Each structure stands twice: as structure tokens, then as C-alpha cells.
Amino acid sequence: MARQAGKQSYGRLALVSCLALLAVGLIADFLWASSHRFSPAGTYLPSSFTTVIGKLPPESNEKDTKQNKKKDDKTRERKLSDTFQDLDAPQLQWEKMAPAPVPRLDGAAIQIRNLLYVFAGYGNINLVHSHVDIYNFVDNTWGGRFDMPKEMAHSHLGMVTDGRYIYIVTGQYGPQCRGPTAKTFVLDTDTNTWSDFIPLPVPRYAPATQLWRGRLHVMGGSKENRHTPGLEHWSIAVKDGKALEKEWRSEIPIPRGGPHRACVVVDDRLFVIGGQEGDFMAKPGSPIFKCSRRLEVVFSDVYMLDEEMKWKVMPPMPKPDSHIEFAWKVVNNSIVIVGGTTEKHPETKKMVLVGEIFQFNLNTMKWYVIGKLPYRVKTTLAGYWDGQLYFTSGQRDKGPDDPAPRKVMAEMWRTKLILYP
Numbered sequence: 001m002a003r004q005a006g007k008q009s010y011g012r013l014a015l016v017s018c019l020a021l022l023a024v025g026l027i028a029d030f031l032w033a034s035s036h037r038f039s040p041a042g043t044y045l046p047s048s049f050t051t052v053i054g055k056l057p058p059e060s061n062e063k064d065t066k067q068n069k070k071k072d073d074k075t076r077e078r079k080l081s082d083t084f085q086d087l088d089a090p091q092l093q094w095e096k097m098a099p100a101p102v103p104r105l106d107g108a109a110i111q112i113r114n115l116l117y118v119f120a121g122y123g124n125i126n127l128v129h130s131h132v133d134i135y136n137f138v139d140n141t142w143g144g145r146f147d148m149p150k151e152m153a154h155s156h157l158g159m160v161t162d163g164r165y166i167y168i169v170t171g172q173y174g175p176q177c178r179g180p181t182a183k184t185f186v187l188d189t190d191t192n193t194w195s196d197f198i199p200l201p202v203p204r205y206a207p208a209t210q211l212w213r214g215r216l217h218v219m220g221g222s223k224e225n226r227h228t229p230g231l232e233h234w235s236i237a238v239k240d241g242k243a244l245e246k247e248w249r250s251e252i253p254i255p256r257g258g259p260h261r262a263c264v265v266v267d268d269r270l271f272v273i274g275g276q277e278g279d280f281m282a283k284p285g286s287p288i289f290k291c292s293r294r295l296e297v298v299f300s301d302v303y304m305l306d307e308e309m310k311w312k313v314m315p316p317m318p319k320p321d322s323h324i325e326f327a328w329k330v331v332n333n334s335i336v337i338v339g340g341t342t343e344k345h346p347e348t349k350k351m352v353l354v355g356e357i358f359q360f361n362l363n364t365m366k367w368y369v370i371g372k373l374p375y376r377v378k379t380t381l382a383g384y385w386d387g388q389l390y391f392t393s394g395q396r397d398k399g400p401d402d403p404a405p406r407k408v409m410a411e412m413w414r415t416k417l418i419l420y421p
């Protein structure tokens with residue numbers, strides 16, 4: 001489109017292109033994870049958009065006025081490779097371990113000592129899992145499969161443990177782009193038995209969830225339509241898998257809503273890291289709630305809550321990062337985050353996966369990029385044992401030159417974790 005425009009005003013061209021894109025966004029709906037044809041859509045245009053849309057004009061510039069020259073400089077094409085978001089990072093030695101019994105996208109995981117409990121998730125866009133698999137870091141085997149309650153959500157769960165009881169809050173019920181349920185459960189990992197818990201006041205999709213100061217906190221996520229960011233924040237006092245209060249209470253709203261963030265408590269401070277606003281929605285009227293792309297805004301924001309109960313802004317991540325709710329570990333007073341998704345490609349609008357490992361050192365409050373993954377991957381489930389960082393599951397890229405999402409994975413990998421002191 002831009003190439004044919006020749007010497008036309010690039011400002012006007014950008015406007016026309018924007019309108020065309022808008023139209024595409026309004027009339028099109030898109031296949032989701034299972035599709036290889038992730039296409040541009042939607043009505044959100046990143047601020048960088050107009051600076052990248054203009055291609056270099058043809059080489060017939062002799063009669064250009066000064067004014068035109070100035071415009072050309074401004075709109076000069078910035079060559080954007082498909083891999084433009086990749087950051088320099090050390091190569092690591094990765095070791096392939098036993099794959100999980102099933103591939104999983106948007107699952108959940110909790111590590112308790114040497115066991116990684118891996119829950120739910122999509123096998124593919126039309127199939128969701130309703131069971132738990134367990135990886136044992138001591139003998140590096142999978143086993144111990146057991147079912148989840150029938151009413152429990154199958155993806156986009158909020159989940160946290162006190163070391164024995166796992167709290168499982170709300171999440172999406174069913175495949176494709178169905179909405180969330182408010183139903184909430186507790187798993188006793190000593191006996192592998194489930195109990196019901198007080199439902200969240202309203203359903204949420206992929207909310208940030210943590211235990212902090214004796215209370216179960218749930219905040220952010222998307223509202224029932226999967227797309228609209230929720231800002232609400234609730235908590236309830238808990239002990240040994242039981243609520244000590246009759247209902248959830250409202251807490252200070254989160255500064256920025258939305259799903260798919262890491263929520264971590266270290267040293268009596270609660271951190272909310274990365275995430276996004278917006279997500280795929282069910283196509284209106286679709287009997288199967290068919291997923292339809294809506295544009296998301298991915299962010300690098302980090303917020304912290306301490307005893308003052310006021311949100312504080314922390315140094316941002318090295319790049320925007322989302323789909324990391326179970327992709328983190330705390331090691332030696334650092335938060336380590338594995339993969340994710342970043343801002344969409346500005347030209348193709350395709351989703352861009354993240355292939356780096358990040359470290360947030362809480363001694364220095366500095367972020368580092370500490371290594372490259374075997375491939376870019378989102379919604380990984382991370383573990384740490386005996387000096388080794390593990391990850392399994394998620395959806396990987398199409399290949400080294402194409403960071404768009406493709407295959408849902410079962411693989412398990414590990415590498416020696418090397419941190420910045």
C-alpha cells in the first residue's frame with residue numbers, strides 16, 4: 001500500500017492506512033492459538049505506528065523541495081525485522097527433560113518442595129484439561145495424575161500456595177473464549193483432596209493472586225467478557241485452607257487492570273509485574289464462543305504494595321511482558337521470569353513471543369536479561385530445584401525468524417541458573 005504512494009504526503013498516507021486497518025479490524029475475526037494465520041486486526045494503534053508505516057519513496061527525489069525532504073526524513077522507513085523485539089542475552093546450556101503427559105497452554109503451576117503441580121490448560125483451542133499432573137524434580141519424572149473438580153475453571157486461573165494448601169481462584173470455564181467462573185477451591189496437597197471456598201464476588205479472568213499477611217489477595221484480571229480490564233482488588237483472611245471471614249473485602253484497586261501478570265510476594269512486599277490490557281473475546285453470537293482477536297496492550301509496569309497499603313511504581317521490565325502468571329520463581333532475593341508475550345509487531349500486528357529470561361534483583365531493584373530460552377514461549381510453567389531453572393508447557397514460536405505463536409508444548413527443559421548478584 002505504502003509503496004504505491006510515491007511522492008504523496010506521508011501524513012495523509014498514514015491516516016488512510018490507519019483507517020484501512022481500522023476497517024480490517026472491524027470486519028475481520030480471527031482464528032486463535034491453533035491458527036497459523038495470525039492476522040492484524042482491531043482498532044488500537046501503537047504510538048510508534050505512524051513512524052514505521054512510511055516506506056522510503058522511490059529514488060526520484062531530485063525535484064523535491066526542502067519541505068518534502070524534511071518529511072521524508074521524518075517518515076524514513078525503519079527496517080523492522082520480525083524479530084525486532086528480541087534482546088541480547090547470554091546463550092545458556094539447555095537440557096531437555098521428560099515431556100509432560102499433555103501439552104498445555106494457559107495452564108497453572110505451583111511448586112511445593114520437589115514437586116511441580118501442573119493444572120488445567122488448553123490442549124488445543126477446542127479442548128481443555130481438567131486434571132493435575134505432577135513433576136518430581138528429584139527423579140525427574142511425571143506422575144500422580146488426578147482429576148480437578150468438575151466446576152473448576154480450566155484455564156486463566158488465579159493460584160497460590162502456603163506450602164501445603166493451594167488456593168484456586170476463578171478463571172475461564174471451558175474451551176475457546178468462554179467466560180470466567182467465580183467458583184474457587186482449595187487443594188490439600190498432603191491428601192490430594194479438594195474443598196470448596198467462598199466464590200470471588202464476581203468472576204475474573206487471569207487475575208493476579210497471592211497470599212500476603214495472612215490474607216488471600218485477588219486483583220486485576222479481565223472482566224467477564226475476557227477483554228475489559230478489571231481494577232478491583234479483594235482479600236479474605238485464610239488459614240490452613242479455610243476462610244477465617246464470611247466474605248471477601250474490597251482493597252485498594254490496582255493502578256492498571258488486566259490479565260496475565262506475575263504476582264509475587266517477597267520479604268513482606270507484594271509485586272505485580274507486566275501483563276496486558278485486553279485479550280481475545282468470544283465472537284458475538286458464536287455458539288462455541290469462538291475466539292476472536294481483539295488487540296491488547298502489553299506493558300512492562302511493575303507495582304509494589306507494602307505495609308503502607310499504597311501502590312508504588314517500581315523500575316519497569318526490560319520490555320513489555322505478559323502471559324507470565326506462572327512463569328516466575330524467587331531465588332536468592334531475585335524474581336526470575338521466563339518468556340511471555342510482548343507488544344505486537346507494529347507492521348504485521350502479529351503477536352510477538354518472548355525468548356528471554358529476566359531477573360529483578362530486589363537487593364539492587366535492577367532488572368537484567370540473564371539468558372536465552374531454547375525458543376520464544378508464552379504461559380510457561382516454571383520451577384527451580386537444586387540450582388536448575390525448569391520450564392514446561394506453553395505455546396512456542398514458529399521458529400527463530402518468526403516470533404508469532406504456533407505449537408502448544410509439553411516439553412520440559414532445564415538450565416543452570418546464573419544470577420546477577
Ligand SMILES: *[C@@H]1O[C@H](CO)[C@@H](O)[C@H](O)[C@H]1NC(C)=O
Pocket residue numbers: 331332387417418419
Ligand atoms: C544463591 O545464594 C547461595 C548462597 O550465597 C549461592 O551458593 C547460590 O549459588 C546462589 N544461587 C544462585 C542461582 O545464584
